Amino acid sequence: MEDAVTVAPGFASVGTAPPYDFFGVYDGHCGVSVAWACRDRLHVVLAEKVAALGEWPTAEEQWREVMATSFSRVDGELASKEREVGSTASVAVVGPERIVVANCGDSRAVLSRGDMAVPLSSDHKV
DSSP, rough: OOOEEEEEEEEEETTOOOOOEEEEEEEEESSSSSHHHHHHHHHHHHHHHHHHHHHHOSSSSHHHHHHHHHHHHHHHHTTTTTTOOOOEEEEEEEEESSEEEEESOOOOOOEEEEEEEEEEOOOOOO
């Protein structure tokens, strides 16, 4: 199996704000090394980015920037080591007032509402 999962309750906290939880699912392609690296690093990099901001992002555009730079940093860490192996990713950051979802590749996030699947993300194609 080339998949990996991260469950990190309270993965980051800022000041007196309540901590957020992180959940990630990674689908490795042509091996497990990148999925495992994402499992181990993405939430850590994201926590570092939020700590550097000094507060949780509040606007959608701020979250886009935080997520994009975190994904990009992990990609950069792996790019020189892993040329033939890759991974898709779907992550959710859950706080007291919001759920923030980001994805890379053809992994999707959905929310079950009753017996309906509500899409939270769309495929990311490069």
